[in-house]
Amino acid sequence: xxxxxxxxxxxxxxxxxxxxxxxxxxxxxxxxxxxxxxxxxxxxxxxxxxxxxxxxxxxxxxxxxxxxxxxxxxxxxxxxxxxxxxxxxxxxxxxxxxxxxxxxxxxxxxxxxxxxxxxxxxxxxxxxxxxxxxxxxxxxxxxxxxxxxxxxxxxxxxxxxxxxxxxxxxxxxxxxxxxxxxxxxxxxxxxxxxxxxxxxxxxxxxxxxxxxxxxxxxxxxxxxxxxxxxxxxxxxxxxx
Numbered sequence: 001x002x003x004x005x006x007x008x009x010x011x012x013x014x015x016x017x018x019x020x021x022x023x024x025x026x027x028x029x030x031x032x033x034x035x036x037x038x039x040x041x042x043x044x045x046x047x048x049x050x051x052x053x054x055x056x057x058x059x060x061x062x063x064x065x066x067x068x069x070x071x072x073x074x075x076x077x078x079x080x081x082x083x084x085x086x087x088x089x090x091x092x093x094x095x096x097x098x099x100x101x102x103x104x105x106x107x108x109x110x111x112x113x114x115x116x117x118x119x120x121x122x123x124x125x126x127x128x129x130x131x132x133x134x135x136x137x138x139x140x141x142x143x144x145x146x147x148x149x150x151x152x153x154x155x156x157x158x159x160x161x162x163x164x165x166x167x168x169x170x171x172x173x174x175x176x177x178x179x180x181x182x183x184x185x186x187x188x189x190x191x192x193x194x195x196x197x198x199x200x201x202x203x204x205x206x207x208x209x210x211x212x213x214x215x216x217x218x219x220x221x222x223x224x225x226x227x228x229x230x231x232x233x234x235x236x237x238x239x240x
Contacts, residue, residue, distance in 0.1 A: 004223070007234075007235070008231075008234060009226065010224065010225040010226025010227055010231075011222075011223070011224060011225070011226075011227070011231055011234060011235075012222075012223040012225065013221060013222050013223070013235060014220075014221060014223075015221045016206075016221055018234075018235040018236070019235055019236055019237045020206065020235060020236045020237070021236065021237055021238075021239060021240050022109065022110065022113040022115070022233075022236045022237065022238050022239070023113045023114060023238060023239040023240065024187065024240075025113075025115055025183075025187050025188065025189055025205065025206070026114070026115055026116065026178070026181050026182075026183035026187045026188070027115060027116050027117075027118060027174070027177060027178050027181055027183050027187065027188045027189070028107075028110050028115050028116075028117055028118070028188070028189040028190075028191065029117075029118040029119075029120050029170075029173075029174045029177075029188065029189065029190045029191065029200060029204070030103075030117070030118070030119050030120070030137075030191045030192075031120065031121060031122075031170075031191065031192035031193060031194070031197050032119055032121035032123050032127070032128055032131060032142070033121065033122075033123045034063075034193050034194070034211070035100065035191060035192055035193050035197075035210050035229075036099065036100060036103050036119065036131060036135070036229075037097050037098065037099060037100060037127070037131060038097070038098045038099075038100055039092075039096055039097055039098075040056070040059050040123075041092060041097070041123050041124060041127050042055060042059060042074075042077055042078075042081070042123065042124075043055055043056040043059055044092045044096050044097075045081055045084055045088065045089060045092055045152075046077070046080060046081060046084075047092075048084050048085075048088035048089075048091070048092070049080070049081065049083060049084055049088075051080045051081075054080060055077045055080055055081075058073050058076055058077050059073075059077065061073070062074075062194070062195065062196070063193070063194035063195055063196075063213050064194075064195060064213050064214075064215065065195035065198075065213070065215045070122065070164075070166040070167055070195075070196045071164045071166050074122065074143070074164060074166070078145075078152075078154050078155060078156065079154045080154070081145075081152050081154055082151075082152060082153060082154030083151055083152065083154075084151065084152045085150055085151055085152075086147065086150050086151075087150075089126055089127075089152075092127075093126070093127060093130060097127065097131075099131070099134065099135065100210075100228065100229060101227070101228030101229070101230075102227070102228020102229035102230030102231065103135060103228070103229045103230075104135055105228070105229075105230040105233075106228075106229045106230045106232055106233065107135050107136065107137065109230070109233055109238070111136070112238070113238050113239065115189075116138045116139065116177070116181055117135075117136075117137045117138050117139070118137070118138065118139045118140070118141075118173070118174065118177050119131060119132050119137050119139070119140040119141075119142070120140070120141050120142070120165065120169075120170045120173045120174060120200065121140075121141070121142040121143075121165060121170075122142070122143065122164075122165050122166060122167075122170070122196055123142050123143065124142055124143050124144070124145050125140075125142050125143065125144045125145070126145060127142075128140050128141075128142035129142075139177055141161070141165055141169070141170075141173045142165055143156050143163075143164060143165050144156060144157040144159060145157070161173075166196055167195070167196035167197065167198060167199040167200070168199055170196065170197065170199060170200040171199035171200040171202075171203050173200075174188060174190060174200045174203060174204065175203060184205075185203050185204050185205065186204070186205035187205060188203075188204040188205055188206075189204060189205070189206045189207075189208065189232075190203070190204045190206075190207050190208065191207075191208040191210055191229070191232075192208075192209070192210070192212065192216065193209065193210050193211060193212040193213060193216060194212070194213055194216060195213065195215055195216065197212075197216060198215070198216060198219065201216070201219065201220060202219070206221050206222065207219065207220045207221050207222070208220055208221065208222040208223075208224065208232055209222070209223045209224065210224045210229060211224065211225065222235060
């Protein structure tokens with residue numbers, strides 16, 4: 001890529017000359033935790049059983065890319081959640097989860113330009129399905145927590161595509177949905193903040209780092225350091 005250029009305070013680009021045309025793209029894929037929403041859900045769930053510090057330390061290391069096996073890091077964190085109740089998770093959703101600034105505005109602009117929207121997350125269906133409905137997102141893929149008698153078992157439920165939505169599965173999902181839409185990878189946008197977003201970001205035509213870890217910022221075409229997700233629209237025009 002070319003050298004990065006700050007085109008406005010807190011907004012940096014590399015590898016292209018703005019403006020791009022939003023209507024030239026057919027799909028935009030978003031990570032959920034710390035991208036579409038303000039929290040890492042797994043850390044907040046762990047807080048319910050007094051294990052937030054322990055779980056958050058693993059999450060942070062995984063997001064920075066210091067733990068390269070996302071599946072292993074997720075299993076380790078899940079084991080610490082055993083016994084958390086559905087009521088605890090409901091409390092996290094109601095009291096702690098907020099949609100990040102600019103998310104709704106960016107999704108609306110994408111829909112108006114003819115794009116479909118995908119949420120693809122290493123987080124959990126309990127939250128992802130609600131965020132999908134709230135923001136009018138077209139497709140979602142995430143991990144399903146196993147529950148018995150209203151309590152988390154510390155494991156996941158296997159789904160038709162597999163058990164864990166990690167970086168490789170995020171990439172595969174983006175390309176799968178693009179194919180269903182008749183779109184090329186170059187006609188896709190991927191937005192994320194952590195190391196497990198890098199595979200999907202590397203596979204598409206435009207990658208966006210939102211308040212992201214250094215390893216992600218380094219590789220992204222667009223880096224949003226300050227402000228909301230809708231700052232992506234500062235480098236794009238709706239149509240030609």
